[in-house]
Amino acid sequence: MQQTILTYDGTFNGFLTCIFSCFEQHIKHPIITPNQNFENELFGTPELVITEKKKAERVWKGLNQYLGTAGQNMIYRTFLSELHGIENIMLNVINYTFSAKKNILTDYSDNDVLTLSKTAQKVNREKHRMEAFVRFQLTKDGIYFANVSPDFNVLPLIKTHFTNRYADQKWIIYDLKRHYGLFYDLNSTETITINFDSNTPKKELFTTEEAAYETLWKTYFKSTNIEERVNMALHIKHVPKRYWKYLSEKYL
C-alpha cells in the first residue's frame, strides 16, 4: 500500500486540520509536511488539506481535555520549531494521547514524547534568548527597532513579554529569516511585513543619540569584565556566535 502524504499551508490550524483528517479518514501512517517544503522526490501522491478552523478547533479542544493548557502549550511550541518531520512526531504523541485518554506528556520513556518534550524545551530556550538578545535601536521616527533571526519561529511567543514591558514606546522586532515582524504602536501589537530599502545607510535611519548609547553600552560591557577570570568557552556557551551579529556589544 502506498503511504499517504498530507500537505498543508504551514499554519498551526492547517496542521491541526491534517490531524482531524487522519482521524476522520482513518489514515494510518501518513507523512505530514508543509506544502512549501514538499518536494516531488517523495514517493506517493500528495494530498493538500485545506485549513478549516472548525476542524482545527475540535482537535485543539480534544487535546485540552487530556493535556490541559500547559500540554497544549508544549504542542504549540514544538510546532513552532519548524523542524523537518516534527509533524509526524506530534501526530504520534497526539495518537498516543487519544488512545490512552490521559496526559501522557510525562512519559519520558516513550521516544516520541521525549523528542517532543526536548523540542519544546529547545523552542523555549530560543524564546528566552530572544527576550534577552533583542537590541533596540532608536530610529529617527521615534521607533525602537530590532532585527532578529531566531533558530525557531518564536515571535508569536515573545509578543506578550515585549508588549507588557515596553508599554510606553513604539517598537518593532523584525524576523529577517521569516520575513515578518511585530509592531507595537502604543495600543496593540500587530504582525507586519516591511520591504527594506537596502541602500539607505545606517546613519540616516538612526538618531545620533543612538550611536552614543551603543558606545556607552560597549564601554560598560568591557569594564564590567574581570580579566583575571576570562573563560571564553563559557562565554561562547552562553552567547553562541550565531547571535553576535545582532548584539551591539559584540560588533567588531
Next chain:
Amino acid sequence: MSFERIREKLNILADAAKYDVSCASSGSNRKNTNKGLGNATSMGICHTYTQDGRCVSLLKLLLTNYCIFDCAYCVTRKSNDIKRAAFKVQEVVDLTVNFYRRNYIEGLFLSSGIFKSADYTMERLVAVAKKLRLEENFNGYIHLKSIPGASDALMREAGLYADRLSVNIEIPTKSGLKALAPDKNHSDFIKPMEKVKNEIIQYKSEKKIIKSTPKYAPAGQSTQMIVGASGENDMQIMYTSNQLYKKFNLKRVYYSGYIPISYDKRLPVIGTEVPVLRENRLYQTDWLLRFYGFDIRELLNKSTPNLDLDIDPKLSWALRNLQLFPVDVNKADKMLLARVPGLGMLSVNKILNARRFRALNWDHLKTIGVKLNRARYFITCNSKDFETKDYTAAQLKNVIVNSSNSKYKTAFTGQLTLF
C-alpha cells in the same frame, strides 16, 4: 555634561562595581503599571555574558568610588591610588532608562563607596531609586546596597523602591574581619540584615490584612563572601552561610574567589590564581543545602573541614556513606533520589514522572539525561545488569574520576605527571 565625561565615569565606576558578584534579576514580579516602562519577570533574564562567563542582567555601578574606609581586600579603599569619580543622581537615572529602553538590561544594581557618612551615601542611593520609580514610572528591577549604619527611616524607604537589598559580609569570620578591615565591626553588617528581614516580615503580614500595603524588597536580600583572602576553611565559610540563610531568610549567599588587587602583606600576593574551582565547589554545596535536602553537618564537619576539589560534594558525601546504596530508581522517594550522585533535580523529576508509566531500565535513564558514569554505581533499575563489584570508597572514587571528563581534570593529572 559631555558624553566623553559620562563615558569615563561609566568606565571607572562599572569597573569598581564588578567585584560584586550578584547580578540576579529574579524573584520579583513587579507589574508594569499605568503603561509605564518595564516590568520584572520572576525568572530574571541575562541579557549578555561577559568574557569571564558571568551573566550581565543589571547595570551594575558604584555611585562613587570615593570611600572613607580602608578595607584591605577592597579596590576602592582610601589608601589605594586609583582614579576616582562620582555620578550625579540624574546621570544614573538617564543611563538606566536609556539602556533599559534598548533591552540591554533588566534594571539597576547600585552600590557606593562611603563618602562623608552612611546616611549621606544612603540618601543618594535612595534618591536614584525614588526618581526612577516616581518620575520615570520605571518598573524594572532595582537592587540597592544597604549601607551599614544608615538610619532606619532611610532603610525603610530604600526597601519600598528597591526589589532587593543587600549588604556584603565579605569576610566570613570575625577574626578575619578584624585583621583586614579594622574600621568595621561584624555587627555593622548584621544590623542592616536584621532590619531588612524584620521589615519584610512586617510588610508581608500587613499585606495579608490590608491589600494595598506596598511590597517591601519583594526579591528579598542577599550577601557575598570573599573566598581565599583571609585563610578560612570551607567549613567556616559554609557554616556562616548556613546561619545567614536560617537566621535572616536570605535569598542568596554569593561566594567570590578573591582576585588579588593589593600588595598588602595580609593578603595573597598579586598574581595568585583566582580560586575558581573552590568557589564552584562552594556553590555546589550551597545548592545541596537549599534544594537537595542536605544538612550542612553531613557535608562539612570536624573530620572533613574542607571540600574535595577533584570530585563534587555530593559524590564525596556518597563515598563516605556507601552503606546507603544502591537505591532502586523505580521505588526510592524523591529526597533519596536527589542524593544519588549524577542525578540532578531535573532528572529526579523526570524519573518520578516517567516511572508511573513503566519500570525504567538503563536505556530509559540514559535518554532522560541521567549521568550514568557516576550514577550507575549507586542505583539499580529494571534490568538484570547492575554493578556487582564491591568497591571500597577509594577504589570507586578512582574508577569514577578516571572515567569522567571534568574540565578541571587536567589541573589534577597535570600536577601528578610533574613528579
